[in-house]
Amino acid sequence: MRPGRTVTSIVGFAAAVFLTTARPAIAQEKSSEDKKGKAVLKLKLPRPAFKGTPKHVPPGTNLEKPRKGPRPKFMAPKGTKLLSHGMPVKASDDDPIIGEIGFVTDGDREANEGSYVELGPGVQWVQIDLKKKHAIHAVLIWHYHASARIYHDVVVQVADDADFISNVRTVYNNDHDNSAGLGLGEAKEYWETYEGRLLDAKGVVARYVRLTSNGSTADDQNHYTEVDVYGIPAR
Ligand SMILES: [Ca+2]
Ligand SMILES: [Ca+2]
Numbered sequence: 358m359r360p361g362r363t364v365t366s367i368v369g370f371a372a373a374v375f376l377t378t379a380r381p382a383i384a385q386e387k388s389s390e391d392k393k394g395k396a397v398l399k400l401k402l403p404r405p406a407f408k409g410t411p412k413h414v415p416p417g418t419n420l421e422k423p424r425k426g427p428r429p430k431f432m433a434p435k436g437t438k439l440l441s442h443g444m445p446v447k448a449s450d451d452d453p454i455i456g457e458i459g460f461v462t463d464g465d466r467e468a469n470e471g472s473y474v475e476l477g478p479g480v481q482w483v484q485i486d487l488k489k490k491h492a493i494h495a496v497l498i499w500h501y502h503a504s505a506r507i508y509h510d511v512v513v514q515v516a517d518d519a520d521f522i523s524n525v526r527t528v529y530n531n532d533h534d535n536s537a538g539l540g541l542g543e544a545k546e547y548w549e550t551y552e553g554r555l556l557d558a559k560g561v562v563a564r565y566v567r568l569t570s571n572g573s574t575a576d577d578q579n580h581y582t583e584v585d586v587y588g589i590p591a592r
Contacts, residue, residue, distance in 0.1 A: 396434075404467060407502075418546050419533045441585055447519070448474075457474055460581065460583075462583070466499055466582060477579070484521075497554065498511075499551075499554075500570065501549055502549045508570045509572055516565045524563070568584060
């Protein structure tokens with residue numbers, strides 16, 4: 358009886374090892390691609406310039422609760438890709454204090470000196486021309502992540518025309534008192550980090566993406582390190 362038992366228990370042990378090592382791989386495969394034809398969107402992130410997020414809430418801010426753990430993976434339809442890299446950029450301030458407007462889409466997302474453009478004080482915007490209509494699924498924004506700060510009146514809109522007159526839609530707005538004049542926003546303010554701010558654009562179809570801000574907790578100027586727009590060409 359004993360030798361038989363030993364063989365059975367070895368087989369049982371081997372099966373248990375196989376199952377415990379095989380299961381997580383299968384689960385992972387399933388979670389990266391769901392039944393609706395979506396897949397995990399792979400994001401390009403810069404190196405972190407500082408660790409952690411400050412715990413204090415600066416006066417006059419409308420901050421969201423800090424997230425615990427890493428950012429959840431973002432699911433987007435298969436075929437969603439980075440659209441904005443190298444695309445033309447226009448700004449409300451066409452003579453930046455530091456840097457060049459083209460820095461917004463040049464692919465440099467790092468927190469280095471020389472990697473960001475600084476626009477004048479008060480309400481300012483930058484806008485990206487995707488050159489044709491796309492279904493936009495995500496917008497990832499880094500204003501400035503060399504130190505912890507919060508930008509005010511962050512509003513992201515899309516439109517069919519460069520002047521933002523035709524078919525303007527708001528993707529994100531955290532201007533809770535309409536001080537930027539683009540309407541009241543329900544989103545909360547947030548700390549800048551190396552992860553950038555990832556917005557779900559839910560497939561909105563447009564050619565132009567405009568981002569507004571109104572200074573930060575650091576100063577009145579407006580900064581952009583990079584803006585990544587992800588989507589699929591519209592049919
Ligand atoms: Ca850049
Ligand atoms: Ca405001």
